[in-house]
Amino acid sequence: MASASPSWAILGSVPRVLAADADLPPGADLSLALPEPPRVAILTIPPRIFPGRTTSRSFPSVRAVDASGLLLLHADQGPAKGPTVIDLPSRRESCWRPNVAGYFVLDAKSASALPLPNPEYIMHPGHLGLIASPADAGHYMVAELQMILGGDRADLLCFSSEAGEWVTKDVRYPLPSRPFSPNGVVSHSGRLWWVDLSWCLLTCDPFADAPVLRVVPLPEGKALKSREAWGLLDKYRCVAVSGGKLRFVDMYRNRNSGGSAQIGVWTLADPDSTEWTLEYEATFTEIWDDASYKAIGLPRKIPVLALIHPTNPDVVYFFLDEHLLGVDVRARKVVECEVYELVAPPSQHVGTRFVHAWQLPQALCSDDDVTCPFQSSRVPKPVCKFFLPLQGCKNGNSCSFSHDCGSSNSKNGDGHEVESGSGTNGINLLDEINVFIRHGGPTLSLQVKLDEPSKLMMNTLRTRTRNYFADIYVCYGLKVIHPDHTLRSYGVLNNCTIKLSGRIRGGLPFTKYVADNKNKMMVVVRMPDGQYSLELAREGCLFIRSLICAFTYTFAKRKSWHGKINWDEHFKVVNGLVRISKATVFNLEGPSMQLDVKELILFI
Template sequence: MTDGQWVILTCIPRVAHCLAGTLLAVADLRTRLTASTPPRASWLTVHRFFAPDYKALDNYPYIASANRRGLHLCASQQLVDEPLTRLDGFIGKELGLDDEHANKAFFLFKRTTTGSGRHVFLLPKFPRMINPGNACLVDDGDKDDFYGLETTRFIRYVGLHYWSTGSINQWLYRNLTYPESLWFRPWGAHGTIYHNCKIWWVDLSCGLLYGNPHDMLHESGKLSFVALPDGCELPARTPHLDKKRCVGVSAGKLRYVQIHKLRGRKGILVPVVSMWTLIDEATGEWRRDCRTPWKWIWDNLEPDKLPAVALIHPNHGDVVYFFKQFWIVGVDVREGRVLEWQFNAMLHPPLPYHSSRFVRPWLVARELLDGT
């Protein structure tokens, strides 16, 4: 393995009442990483103590962010007195939970180089729950910083919550100036990216908010906005966008991939996959790299059974991974060529919900994967 080692990390961890065949005391809680070479999936297994409920479409533990030093930020249910002895099940429906009042918490799981054990931190509670899709970990020298964007009430400002492993155990809060073009528009919270010393908050219906972490902590902090490429904006809260769209960093550049349909010469809608690269964040200029018909990739693909977007390869900007039934498939979208495929070992969510929301490329130091 090299310093550029990466894995495909599933964002919903598996849950077990015991690890390594031994019941665990609360003081000795551990997690286990099962790491594989892409395109095989890798996953984290956590103790039932951190996720006591059956999983459901609106209630599941979720790895919101992970950094190179082996720290995972996991949003889950609040701690309970006694872990429950249940199987790792998933209810294929919503329970109707209100996210504003859900009894949830953020945990940090830190992998060590001495085995499968991890240090576990419970972040202090805050008045309102931050959507996990708006949470980001930043590696800041000898400490790790948490940034969470609160977008439930936004007119001219949004709230930034900050917490650090190197500070006292409390939250810092700042109001950030919000771009006027987004006033009163619900934010999609489709994930965060730390790139080029900035945090990028993604809404797959309209674009990306971004800011420098240290600048945002000042009293005059503000957010900037980059719209998606021309013609890609959709109404707020358009459903299932994470099946058709994805933003990621590849070869040092922010890239955006989209599955959509274009009208062909005979007026027939043709499914295509397109890729853009952000070349100027100040002006919001994107360069379109390709627009490839799916029939070039799969000549027998049924138009109503298109794959779902999984992720963009972190090192090769032309390679995108897709979910196709029980498989994860790597495709060179510029050349229209399938490169590799592998049985998808992602346990949850159920197959119909597989999308870019539930996997992420995790770049990690080699020594943290040794022995997994």
């Protein structure tokens, strides 16, 4: 019997961008795998929607999700080649923006993308919200609250799918002069709720002809000073809908009378009220001391807030050391734990804005894919390696893997039923699957055969990526795939992500290269006063730049050499550029960065 499909998904905010439009099925503008939480669903889009290269400064992002199956995507359309001209009755201006703005409403049910007209009208994506029409099924509205600091009026810029154009509605702005942090917009009870995690919420009905903004303060004692923890609060706070009510989750400087760090959840039971009710609080020490936390083997340290369960307000999800764990905070128990995978950002920068708790429409929850034109892939839970039918799992009920080793029918990534006999143990029975390859450039989509040696896939990757490393290796999760082994032997699933890396072969020892080439790195130049001076040549600039990049890359990974740098052991020089040949194992702590930088300066 087929297992029930999840009614909700944890959606990563940053989608995967394919290398070519043709990598998607014909007629589709997007693709999406929907694994059961706590695994993260990743949206996949073609380069025609995001034509640029995904970097830490430029990346597409899902700004809002709706239970109707709609997603609001921000995806810039490349560098701007001229000034941006805005011509609205209430706003006429010309300004320079680095990129051409782009916003899309995605319909996951039909795999279609609608570009919003005149995206230059939008001032800040953090104040942009999406809401389905409560009165007219199939219609929606995108709205941005545009306020001017110090003014008592604001513009509500609205795009209605019914009208098909932007309309500006004048509203009274009820707050004093203070910047309103762009911490996202929530759709609830037929209204949009603009969130400032340090101050308050603003809400109104954007469908009204004359909307009225109403202020909902945060719970007593939770308001902060202006710009306090600016850019960090989404690691410790969130406002979201759970169990049909608006919830405020807080762990920022939240300690009990004994000084222990704790998390608290408040409820706004009535959307017309301004009174929050404290549902529960729990210290992290109480959670760490429970047997369910000890069973997962993670360290006793404060995690980063991810989201609150959309239907069960007792369960809150956290990021911790590459894991996404669900905790029943009221019971102080870990109920789910899984290694998570996001397109971006690095683990040290994760926060609530990089994941969405998305309640799925019936068309995506149904086990009968025939009724749904959107070809989603429902990824089953991997089978638990520690489960023995007679003895059970060592992790007990807190294990997030499947304990179903019996005979059952399930659906593969194409929606067809396959029968898994008692000897399959839930392993993928497909002969050919689709995998996504991350290699530093645009993500590739590749069809691979599960029972062929992996070296055939690697040869294809060398051709597709034009990768001329002397050797490459691929990783699935934490496992390095051996070229002579099959993908099936590693439990590779349909629509999973495989990482491609290159090993550095050859290269020159660092100190030998410097000794042999330091004269080439400098040139003698004559100054205007007739004196002579030394300057870095192009070779020297490239060498120093690559060396500094190696240091900053290590620091970004929260690693350090603690000032004990062995130049020949840790670095090699390939084609005049410094490469890390052996990564340090020490964590970045205390004054270790200063010690490393001091060694770098002494060398230079």
